[in-house]
Amino acid sequence: MSDLDPKLAGFTREGLVAAIKSGEGHFGKRELARALGLKGADQKRHLKEQLALLEDEGVVSRDNKKNYVLAGALPAVTVVVITGRDEHGELLAEPARADRGAPIIRLAPGEGAGGKGETAVGIGDKALVRLAEQEDGSYEARMLKKLGQSAHRILCVMRKPEKGYARLLPVDRRSRHELIPAKGEGEKAADGELVLCRIAKERRFGLKTAEIVEVLGDADSAGAGSVIALHAHGVPQGFSEAELQEVKAIKPASMGNRTDLRDLALITIDPDDAKDHDDAVWAAPDEDPSNKDGWVVMVAIADVAAYVQSGGSLDRGAYKRGNSVYLPDRVIPMLPERLSNDLCSLRELEERPCLAVRMVFDRNGSKKSHKFIRGWMKSAAKLAYTDAQDAIEGGGSNKAMALLDVVLRPLWGAYEALQKARAAREPLEIDAPERRVRVSESGEVLGVQVRERFDAHKLIEEFMIQANVCAAESLEKKRTPLIYRVHEQPSREKIDGLASFLPTVGFKWVRGEKPATGRFNKLLAQAKGTEHYETVNEVVLRSQSQAVYETDNAGHFGLNLDRYAHFTSPIRRYADLTVHRALIRALDLGNDGQSDEERSRLASIADEITQSERRAMAAERDAVDRFIALYLAERVGGEFDGRITGLTRFGAFVRLAETGADGLVPVSTLGHERFEHDEATHVLVGMESGGRYRLGMNVKVRIEEATPITGGLLLEMLTDPEPGPRPNRRNRGRGRPGHAPKRGGRPWKKGKRR
Known part of the structure; x- marks a missing residue:
């Protein structure tokens, strides 16, 4: 490996990497300079340059305290969250602040079992552990200190067979081990009811016992999929009494000295089932003769900061929730309904306070200037995406057609200009279709469809992107700390x-x-x-990489932007509310802006709302899986087209074309020979025939089981493998420890929970 800059007195790249490793995640620039014996501004400046070079190469990274760690490495002592169990029953964990994909962490055998008078560690609990890296890149953890019980505990279904003992079946697919109700606990719930449990005592052998904390209702009831998802991921629900009292006492805002925007035909364009309206848009040709064929665009955002004061009960509750959570049959809002659906919602023909940005673009979509305004507006109309699109194409509703020439055509004209700049910027163009589960008021799943994306969607998206960029630029110009949306x-x-x-x-x-x-x-x-x-x-x-919230700007790779801050959805994202307050303070737009206390906590706020977002995404994904499994439970035995989206040593994951649902084909059911997983080529290979099932292969499968409680689908492969060369005979049948057995038994029998 090459040496570092000569000015570092002969210090080598290997030496710098070794120093970072020895720091075990506790060394920043100052500690590294001290460990390496570097003195003087010149040497320290070059150390900074070389650290930046190692970062660019992906060799090292920094944690949220600006300490350096080797890429993919974890500190020797860290806080973890228990997430599940492996196939041997050992507890699995991940770092509590895992912003990106983390390696596997297993608690050492017996760790966390609890002793006399001590509750065992359970899924969702936090613990301080010492990590030891293993040869395969995973980590073994030993408990130093238990940091707290899980807020959500373990969600189970009570089963009481006619013969035998009652059992508690965890709904999480990663939890394969049943629990036994502790003495006297079995009478708290009936057969088939959802219950929240807490491990009473871990035992080295046999099933663990559990206490029932709360009974949540029938596992087969309408909406059980959402209840399971919310509790399984610990999503906060409801509002405290202090929040409800605070929101009840709020008086509607008045115009005061705000800029009057009521003459502008600002309109909202949202999904047809939207109940809250964060943003309104307006556009017109620029009348400035120096900007021929240019455009003026106004994006007005609900002024949540006018109602949610920093440090109040509503603010603390919104921070705890982090964001709204959208499930197939319900929304868990970040703010109480009086704010989210009323006072802060930009309702049609109703006057509302707003924080708006006026942007000027040239004919090619390049921004020439922008200005933020604390405004007072009245939405001229509420349109659905489909209605706005239909009007542009000549067939909208009477309301939309009445707005066509004055409002919609100018919006599309500005969008066409912005499209030119977007094409030149080249953001990442990944196709990521979104599944929408249609649910009746009674909870019945009516169907699953992919949400269509029209130009109307892209128009709003691009206007919001530009407004978010303006927010980051204005705050940087005023040297005001802020929370960025970062995508490395x-x-x-x-x-x-x-x-x-x-x-x-x-x-x-x-x-x-x-x-x-x-x-x-x-x-x-x-x-x-x-x-x-x-x-x-x-x-x-x-x-x-996964996008995160951070106070240090690293740009947004996917959008190909140097700076980006969420500003446009303060009703449903706490990050946006912090940016609103920062703008109000930096631009002297009122006395209800960012407080000194909030400013001092921005880094920790960024960490917390990143985790809140992860939690919401996981709950939303799990709820969708469970509702789709409920929908498909009535079609067990049916045949479906699909595509292999994942391959492991225990089977193939297949995504069904009709619903987008993912199911597992166990490797033990693939024909009359043993199949092994070839990681290098992403295939399952038949050891006798050489037949292959490869990633991306189109297949036909039959649904064997659909389990709404877990959201799991068990599939049978109907498509023959593609032909391939027969494996080397010397290697045939050798396998690896824990490798899938030859055909002769299924990992789950039909009718049993998996």
Whole structure:
């Protein structure tokens, strides 16, 4: 490996990496300089440059305290959250502040079992542990201190067979071990009821006992999928008495010295079932002769800061929730209904306070200027996306057609200009269709459909992106701390994985090639129209980092923007509310802006709302899976087209084309030979015939089981494997520890929970 800059007195790259490793996640620049014996501004400046170089190469990264760690490495002592159990029953965990994909963490055998008078560690609990890296890259953890019981405990279904003992069946698919109700607990719930449990005592052998904390109702009732998802992920529900009293006492805002925007025909464009309206838009040709064919765009956002004061009960509750959660049959709002659906919602023909940004663009969509306004507006109309789109295409409702020339055509004209700038910017163009589960008022699943995306969606999206950029720019210009929306470029490890996979489907990525949105778009364009497009699209999506909230700006890779801050949805995202308050303070738009106390906590707020977002996304995804499993439970035995989206040593995951649901085909059911997983080529290979099931392969499957409680689907493969060369006879049958057995038994029998 090459040496570092000569000015670092002969210090080597290996030495710097070794120093970072020895710091075990506790060394920042100052500690590294001290450990390496570096003195003087010149040496420290070059150390900073070389650390930045190692970061760019993906060798090291920084945690939220600005300490350096080797990429993918974890500090020797860290806080973890217990997330489940492996196939051997050992507890699994992940870092409490895992912003990106973390390696596997297993508690050492017996750890967390609890002693006399001590409650065992359970799923959802936090613990301080000491980690030891294993040869396979995973970590073994030993308990140092238990930090707190889970807020949500373990969600189970009570089962009381006619013969035998009562059992508690965890609804989480990762929890394969049943529990026994502790003495006297079995009488608290009836057969088939959902219950929240707490481990009473872990035992080294046999089933664990549990106490019932709360009975939630019938597991087969309408809406049980949402109840399970919310409790399984610990999503806060309801509002405290203090919040309800505070919101009850709120008086509607008045115009005061706000800028009067009521003459502008601002309109809201939202989904047809939207109940809250964060944003309104307006556009017109720029009358400035120096900006020929340019456009003026106004984006007005609900002024939540006018009602939710920093440090109050409503503010603390919104911070705890972090964001609204959207499930198939209900919404768990961040703010009480009087705010989210009334005072803060930009209702049609009703006057509302707003925080607006006036943006000026040239004919090619490049922004020339912008200005933020504390305004007073009246929405001219509420339109659904479909209605606005139909009007532009000549067939909208009477209300939409009445707005066509004065309101809608100017909006589309400005959007066409912005499209030019967007094309030049080249944001990442991944195709990520969104499933929508249609549910009746009684809770019956009516069907599953993919949400259509029209130009109306893209118009609002692009206007919101531009407003978010303006927010970040204005706050940076005023040197005001803020929470950014950060999306870092893919890690080197993920790019290497992508480069290894692409040749198996006829594409390539040169190793060492720097990831860029334009390069990804070129790859997706090459795959478009081929049988491998969906697979390439998915592996590109999986290669991306997860977006986070941070106070240090690292840009937004996916949008290809240098700075970005969420500003446009303060009714449903706490991040946006913090940005509103920062703008109000920085631009002297009122006395209800960012407080000194809030400013001092921005880094911790960013961490918390990132975790809240993860929690909401997981709950939303799980609820959708459970509702779809409920929908498909009546079609067990039916045959469906699908595509293999994942391969492991225990089977193939298949996504059904009709619903987007994912199910498992166990490896032990694939024909009359043993199949082994080849990680390098992403295939399951038959050890006798050489037949292959590969990632992205189109297949037909039969539904064997659909379990609404867990959201799980068990499938049977009906498509024969693709032919391939027979494996080397010397390697046949050797397998690995824990490898799938030859055909002869199914991992789950029909009718049993899995």
